[in-house]
Amino acid sequence: MTMSDDTRLAMQGTIEALTSGDGSEPVVVNLGPQHPSTHGVFRLKVTLDGEIVQDAEMRIGYLHRSMEKLAEERTYTQNIPFTDRIDYLAAMSNNLAYCLAAEELLGVEVPPRANAIRVMFAELQRVASHAMANGTFINDCGAWHTPLFHMFRDRERVLDMFEMTCGARLTTNYMRIGGVAFDLPDELLPTLEQFLADMPENIANYEALLLENEILHARARGIGVISPEMAINSSLSGPVLRATGVPWDLRKANPYCGYEDYEFDVPVGEQGDCFDRFLVRMAEVKESLKILRQVVDTLPDGPWLADVPLHARPDPGESYARVESPRGELGFYLVSDGGPAPYRFHCRPPSLINLTALKEMSIGGTLADAIVTLGSIDIVVGEIDR
Amino acid sequence: MTSSYDATAAMEIVNASAPGAACVDDGVLFLDPERLVEAVRTLRDAEASDLVFLSNLTAVDHELHFELVYHLQSLDHNHILQVKARVADREDPSLPSLTGVYHGAHLQEREVYDLFGIRFEGHPDLRRMFLWDGFPGYPLRKDFLQMPGQVRAGLPGFPHESEENAWPVPGSVPQRPMHPNDPQPEGELVVAEPDGESEESS
């Protein structure tokens, strides 16, 4: 067999590498765009020295759908379905943030029942999204899907509630400017009661399975650490920021939809590592259930949608509304020129901005640590690329 | 509740260290693009303003100029300040990068560069992010892919407001010629009437 050119070149490269310096050269590995743990079409280009990450660079845009441009040609109401597709794992939160921004622009007063329903669905969405985030995080740590499937059971029940309310499970398109699209169906509250009754036991099961798991500790503790100063400077938000110990939650800091009326707490971590992010999410689910309990108990009667003209032309101006989505600070910046469509429609995507510090978090760790770090940030590629 | 930080107070803080770098117009703080970094750093480090968190960074194409919009947030004082800077040059717009002040500006500035074509001087890794290198044009500019015949980006009005905006009424669009293989309509083809006649009967 004669030596092919490829082989000869490869051998030459090997010989050069062996004769120069320490005899090794870094390997560049593309994680993605199709990879089991990039959670979508996301590409992480890592430079490895053995198993140690020397450089990590992300390449995104595989899911770019130019929503910000498309939204400039659609009326304010027509833009609501776009927001579902931005973060498809937290569609309700995205609906809510956009509607808040549009309401600020239009000066709409939202009826109290609509506010309560919005809080209810935003918190249900948080439970569902955190179930997904924690489940896939454990999967990234190498578990064989077991915690993921257990947590999907809870998410499934939340999605069932979405379906019975608005007919869709993921892309809900439920919030409207001035309220919500439909009133709650009769069967929702009993289902929610049952869900609230079952969840404490389920959470206790997850905690028994995961919290004291030594392997999980070994994999996630002290990995992907970021300091609170760096986290704030990098504009991180959500559980990633709170895991560093910074108690910043927009539901408390800038209450919207009547969050100030509900009693809940903001869990914060200490180390800012992957395990703290996981723990913060676990604790946030409990707080969300607390809020849901109060919402169900104090659900006011009345209209669920304010009288907003479908063809609204807001006055020229701008608005920036933010909510605490499961992934962090989700903002919508709208500029109106008095026309029927927004002049500028901008989404502040927490997934994208939380990735700012990914490089700093993963350099120096192993390849496996980089995967765990990426999993703990909880990205949604639809939101990164929009 | 997050309060809005007073733009005049912010202007005084900036102008104390960099005279003339800031001005207030209609309640909005505008910064001189030349001295943006210095001004924002002052705002970040001053005890009174303490704007340590770059919440949002984006740009708006106002056709005559680009407007950079920064939302700066103080976590401890819980106030937010909207800061703007204008770039008039459409051919080669450029602005100093804020990455030295806020690391969080890194990806957001890349996004603005990708979609608006505004260069950020001093950005460590300014490349296109969502679109590929060599993509023609910058999509979020208002003149991107301007159509002939004065058709512009954006929605001119609601469909019911004028004839021009109207969505096509069924039957108003010329039908394509019938092909022999098309299923033949049985009986008379009923076309929904656009005017009020059918509504009354139903």
Next chain:
Amino acid sequence: MTDFAGLTSVLGSTLGAWYDFRDLNNLQRLITEWIADWGPDWLASIIAGVLGTLGILGVIGPTLLILIWVERKVIARFQQRYGPNRVGPKGLLQPVADAVKLILKEQLAPRAADKLIFFLPPVLIFVPGVLIWGVLPFGPRMSVADLNVGVLFLLAVSGTTVLVIFMAGWSSNNKYALFGAMRAVAMSISYEVPMVLALLTLVVFSGTMSINGIVEWQQQEDVIFILLFPLSAIAFFFAASAELNRTPADISEAESEIVAGYHTEYSGMRFGLFYAVELGNTLVVSAFIATFFLGGWWLWGLDQWVPSWIILLAKTGAVYFLLIWTRGTLPRLRVDQLMSFCWKALVPATLLFVVVAFVERTLLISEGWDTTVALPIMAVFNIALTLGAIMLFARVSRPAALRRPARIRMAGTEIGGLRAARQVASRTEEPQFQVGGD
């Protein structure tokens, strides 16, 4: 390499008639004796070898298909799913459907792959996978080759698998595959050591290297080795699951990191062969764990009434279930953690037990202690020593990052930035919950 000592002993044995299913060799002996009546001896030997091989292949082929179903079903139950339930009754034919699909799939090879070396591994990996069955004693005289150095043969054959894995990973010309292969090599070489040392304990203590001899020693002394040397059993179990690439040590095909490891580039039935051999190896390793540490085909006299191979299968099933259980429960360790666990924990601990076995053996043989009294005392001593060693390891080797508990505090009314963070962190009362730590 093949030694027919076992078979010839089978030929001369006079156990029951061919329908006595306690010993499946009866049927084979009938055939070989019939051939020996009219033909030469060597023909009988060859026929006996062929029959044994066919028997093993006939056993593991269908068993693998059922095992795939069992594993998927059990894992599904762990995960609150149904598992396969569409093809055939209770989904039993699902593996067959999968196999048909895999066979019909196109088999791709990367353009830059080293073709010859790329094509060989799926075939070669079958060799150790089948050879290893040859020394497994299904019953007192039921092994294809009852080698007097069976333990050595077992270790030697199982060690060759890693070469095939390395061939697969290297020739694929894929970085994931290369990573998987390098990890597999590093791990295999490391985990061979505690594996050998764990078996050395048994060899030293029972004084034989024959696998059947080890079972017979357990039968003779009325004790199973897991009670005498629990740490060796644990070490062997963990080392075996590392060699088998099963969670928590499946780093060489870690799905979330390197996609599928060394067999990333294999498609169709080539992948199917890797998958089948992996399952087969899992089964045979379960069987060897049952043989070495749980008494194999012997169960305190029950083997006189129930066919010995059914007892072995039951024990194998129990061990296999344990392997599925750990796989369904635990996350994966990192490469360096696995390596340091091997060299810093398993190797010293198993080495300690080799010494212990040596001392205890000397006490039994040279000092002439009465085994009926001495063995229970030794068992209690060894179990205590095992627990002590595990606790000592857990205390000493814990990384610094894990020594502090992870704490979650509640912010309460403190909402804000660094200042609020400092205030929350400086609170002295107990945090909302904390986990881990010493």
